[in-house]
Amino acid sequence: MSTLATSLHLFPNNPFVRTKSVLPTFSTTITSASSSSYPINSNVSLSSIAPLEAILFDIDGTLCDSDPLHYYAFRDMLQEIGFNDGSPIDEEFFINNISGKHNEELCSVLLPDWEFEKAMKFMVDKEALFRRLAAEQLEPISGLNNVCKWVEDLGLKRAAVTNAPRSNAELLISMLKLEDFFEVIVLAEECARPKPFPDPYLKALNALKVSPNHTFVFEDSVSGIKAANGAGMPAVGMATRNPEQMLLDAGASLVIQDYNDPKLWENLQEMVQQKLPISSK
Template identity: 85%
Template sequence: MPAATLATSLPHNIFPNVPKRTNFSTLVPSGFSASSTSYPINSNTSLSFVAPLEAILFDIDGTLCDSDPLHYYAFRDMLQEVGFNNGSPIDEEFFINNISGKHNEELCTVLLPDWEFEKAMKFMVDKEALFRRIAAEQLQPISGLENLCKWVEKLGLKRAAVTNAPRSNAELLISMLKLEDFFEVIVLAEECARPKPFPDPYLKALDALKVSPHHTFVFEDSVSGIKAANGAGMPAVGMATRNPEQMLLDAGATLVIKDYNDPKLWENLEALVKQKSRL
């Protein structure tokens, strides 16, 4: 299969030379606890209504890889440098409730409402550059991702990555996860009329793949992403990598899993295959 198309093509990413601020060589955040500590997850709604399955759409950050802690550290470091919250570092709860899943333009008004927009966006650009440097050292895929990708390829399902992340981040993460040839299409919210939580990025992916929302579902880890998927007419499987299970359910997730090894996920996937074979 040819490499995924990103608008027109997906160019090679150039890693920015970001000055070191913190030693991230052992960045496994002790204070950034995964929501999996509250398992077992009780949501077990079926995905059977999307049969026959045609496609699966994936968010990137927090869905393909456990990147939220890396974003958290980058925001915490840089916000503290500019005196945000009187110089006190943000905590995990603040990050989850106010930052995770949001588009950078929205974050300008959330975090830096008194700054000129151009200055605030420059801050976001610098933060993303710091994130990429950290990610180059620390990024890990969500457990079970490789097996899921093999399953998708074996069945010949169509697939796309749909993200609020900027182009350079999407390129880096997909490259590090070795998924350049897995995705047929990569949709950037910055190239859509509106980002998630609006449905525009997912509608664009459906159009690019030429598939029906009635036979497609989405993997998402954030409230904004789940709302975007639902708004485009698709169910979302919530990935409780970091965000709380109940938050994802309240946002509209059809079911919530802790990773791609979750038995609940495979029960649903196997049921979809059986239904397809009967059609």
């Protein structure tokens, strides 16, 4: 691997140094709505889900803060092959062109002139690099354990639904110690179409034998929110790395910063105790 440039202010701690370190800050530079407000997107309402029966979770960026590691892996490997005339991709490019997309789609987005088999080999190598980084630096989203306990205490059904390859999904779930939490794990690579198509979420609903009318989704990406909405479910957007307004524009019904967000817990309690819809009030 080539030596990464260290001048980028977005990631002051280079994860390619093979030491245990704090996951670098991945601060967005894209203008977004105020993080103190949580407007409701009128396209999809959460009011129809009461009584709540199930919650579906994306993995990358939703269970764990993995986007910085994906970014590093793509930035280094793309620079090595001379992508963008050898200039490293920046955070804005990653958010707008890579985040949330399936590897087969990324082959045409990033490497349109390559033969598909060669482009997929690049993606496989990138995922292997990501797993090496994740094994050293992966951190759960703040409050994840609390929301998982809440789900278990209520006896809600739950599934993980991801565009990530099996090896990534298994590693992340194992590192987060959620092997016994999820009843079902749905991989987009085993569906006819990945997110943003609804197929993975429809498969999860079928496996859990629940109605989309009583289920909602935690998602952090535009493609994931569109997939959830397409399957007939509202989505709570996780503004882990992607701008809040981007998630709202994609169709998120509510955007939160992490699982400790007071607005999330206020609404969850209301849904369970009073069977009220999530609201921005």
